[in-house]
Amino acid sequence: MPAEGMLRRRIVRACLVLAAVLCAVYAAVIVTSMMVIEDRLLNDRLDEAADQLITNHLQGFRGEVPGDPRVYEGAAIPPQWRDLPVGMHEVDEGKRVLHVLVRERAGRRFAVVDDESDFEELEALVWSAVAAAFVLCMGLAVVLGRMTATRVIQPVVALADAVREGRLADDAPALGAADEVGVLARALAAHQQQMQRFLAREQLFTGDVSHELRTPLTVILGAAEVLQARLADRPDLLPAVERIRRTAVETADRVAALLLLSRAPEALDAPSVELLPLVQREMERCRPLLQGKPVQLQLQVEHEERVAGRPELIAIALGNLIRNACQFTEQGRVQVTLERGRILVSDSGPGVPEAIRSQVFERFVRADTSVPGTGLGLAIVQRVCAHLGWSITLSASDVGGCCFEIGLAP
Template identity: 45%
Template sequence: MAGAFSLVSYISVKVIEEQVIDARLAKMADRLIDFQRGGRMPDAPSDIRFLIDADIPVELRRLPAGFHEVGVGNRHVHALLRDQGSSRYAVLQEVGELEHTELVILLSLALGFAVSVLLAAVLGVLCAKRIIAPVAALADAVGRNAGPTELPSLSAQDEIGVLARAFAKRTDELQQFLQRERLFTGDVSHELRTPLTIMLGAAEVLIPQLSERPAQLATAERIRRVAAETAQRVSALLLLARAPESQDAPCIVLNTIIESEMERCRSLLHDKLVECRLEWSEQVSVQVHPELAGIVIGNLLRNACRHTEQGRILVQLSAARLLIEDTGSGIPQKVRKRLFDRFVHGDERPAHEGTGLGLSIVKRVVDHVGWNVRLETPEAGGTRFVLTFPAGAGSLVNGP
C-alpha cells in the first residue's frame, strides 16, 4: 500500500508539474507576443526568457511548434515554440529550481515509503503476536492434554472462543470415550480372571488323577493349556488398557516367546503339508511385557497357519526385526490399506474363521509398545509381516 501510494504521488507530481509549467508558458507566450506585435517592449519575469527568430538557439529552431523539454547549453529548460506570420517565438523557463523541488518531493516520498513499510512491519508483528497468542496458548493446552475446563479463552466471544469451546467439547468426548474403553477392558479382564483361575486349578488337580486314562488326560491337559493361555491374554488386555508411559516393561528374550507361540500353533498345521521353521542367529532382548509380545506374535503366526495349506512358514529373527512369511493365499489388494482396521478380514471367503479383530489388536499392541508392523508381498506369493523394534532392542548371545 505504501508503494502504491508513493507511485500515485509521484505520478501526480509529474502531471501537476507538466500542467502548471505548460499553462504558465502558454499564458506568458500570449502576453509577450501581444506586447511585441503591438510595438511595446515585453516585460518578462526573471525566470522567463522571450526570444524571437535569430535569437532562438539553434537547438530549438529545428523543433516543431509546441511544448518541449530540452537542454540548451548546460541548462535544462521547458520551451514553448510558436509560429505567427513569418516570425517564430520562443518562451523558455529554466527548471533548475523546479527540479530541486521535485527532488525534495521524491525524497520525501521515499522516506515516507520506508517509514510506512517499517511501521507496517512493526504493527504486523505486534498484531500477529497479539492474535496468535491465544491460539498458541490453546495449542499448548491441547498438547499437554489439559482438561476441557482448563482450556484458555473458553469465555471469549470471538473466533478464538468458538475454537476453544469446540476443542473443549471434543476433548471431553474423547476423554470420556477413552475412560469408558479402559474401564470396560479392565472390568472384563478382571471378571474373567476368577473363572479362568478356577478352570486352571481344576485342570491341574484333575491331571494327576487321569494318569491311567490317556484320552481323558489329553483333554484335561488341553483344558489346562487353553486356560493358561487365556489367562495370559487377559493379563495382556489389562496391560493394554493402561497408558504406555505408566508401565515399567521388563527386558525379555524374544526368542523364547516366539518358540512358545510356534508350539501353540502347531495344532493348526495338523494334516497340512506345511513346514514351520524358525531362523535366528542371536538371542534378541526387547523391553516389553511378555503377554503383549505373545499377542502380537501369536496372532501373526495363527493367521499364517490358517491361510497356508502347503509350502512353508518362515520366522526370521534379528536384532532389529522379526519377519513372519508364509506361502499361503495372500491378501487381496483391495483390503491391504484397511487390513489393520477392526472387523476387516484378509481373505475373500464367504465364511470367515475369525472376527476380523486379530490384526487390529496386533496394530494396537504394536503402537502401544512402540514397535512398527508392515505388510509385504513376497515375489513368490503369500504374505510377509515385518515387525521392527525400537533402537533399544539388541542381541544378547549368539545362537545356533
C-alpha cells in the first residue's frame, strides 16, 4: 500500500476515534441528565406529593385531572403491585410505563401510581436523536478527516515527489516554507547535497585509483612474464614468479571490479554469462593455494546456469569465496556446487565462530587472524551480490566447515 494511503487512513482513523470519544462523552452527559431529570422531576415530585395524595384519598377527595397520580389502598391495590416492597418502583406494562410508590401509614398500605408513558416516549425520542447524531457525527468525521488528510499530506506528497524525481534543490516553495514540511525539505536537501558530493568524491577516487594502479600493475605483470621466460632454467624460482604474476592479474581484476561497483547497476550492461567456465577458471587460480595441503578442490555440476551480469563482477565474487575456502582449509575438501538457481561453496575448514557469524559480511571482520588478510573479501562479495541482485548466506557445512550459498537472480 502506498505511504500516502497509509497516512490518509491514519488521519481519518484519528478523526473517527476523536468523534467517537466526543460522542461517547456527550452521550454519557445526556444519560446522566435524563436520569437526574427523571429522579428530580418524577420520582422526587411523586415522593413529595405522596403524603398529601394519601391524605386526600383518606378524606374522600378524588382528583379527576388527567395525568394526576392515583392512590390505591389495601385490597384495592391491583394484584401485580401488592407484593412490591415499600419504596419507588418503575413498572413497564408494555403500553404504559408507571411509577409506583408504595407507602405504609398507620398499618395501612397505599400505592401511589403515576403514569409516565409520555416521559418515556420523550426519552425514547431523545435516544433516537442521540443515535442519529452519533451516525451523523461519524459520517462528518469521515468526510472532514479525508478533507483534512488531503490538505495535510499534499505538501508531504509533493515533497516526496520532488525527492524521488531529484528536483528537491529546485523546489523553492517547499524549501522556503516556514512549517514542518519546510524544515524537512531543507534537511533533505542538505543531506542530498552531502550524498551527491560524497558519491562524486567516491567516483573520482575510484576512477583515479583505477587509472593510477593500472600502469604499475601492467609493469609488474610484464616484468613477471619476462622473469618467467628468463628463469626457465631455474625451476626453484618459477613458483615465486608465478605467484607475482597471478597476484598482479588478480589485483588488476579487483581494480576493474571495484570500478564497475562504483557505477549504478542500471548503468551497466548485463550480458548473458555461462557460469561454469568462470567457476573453473577461478578454481584453477586458487588451486596453487592448496599445494602441500591434503585438500581436494572439487567441482560438482548439477545444472549449468546462465546469468545476466558482468563477468568481472561474477568472477570477483566467486574468486573471493573459493580463495577463502582454500586458505582456511588445512585438510579435507573444498567443493563448489552448481545447482539450479544457486551456487554453493563449502569446505571442511574450522568454520566461522558463532560469535561473529552475524557480522561475517561486515568490513574488516576476520574469522581467523592467523591467516593473512584484510577482512574485506566477504564484504566485497556481499556488495557484488547486491549489485547483481543476488543474495548470499552463510551456514554450516555438512563436513564441519562453512557453506556459502549464492542465490542467483531469477
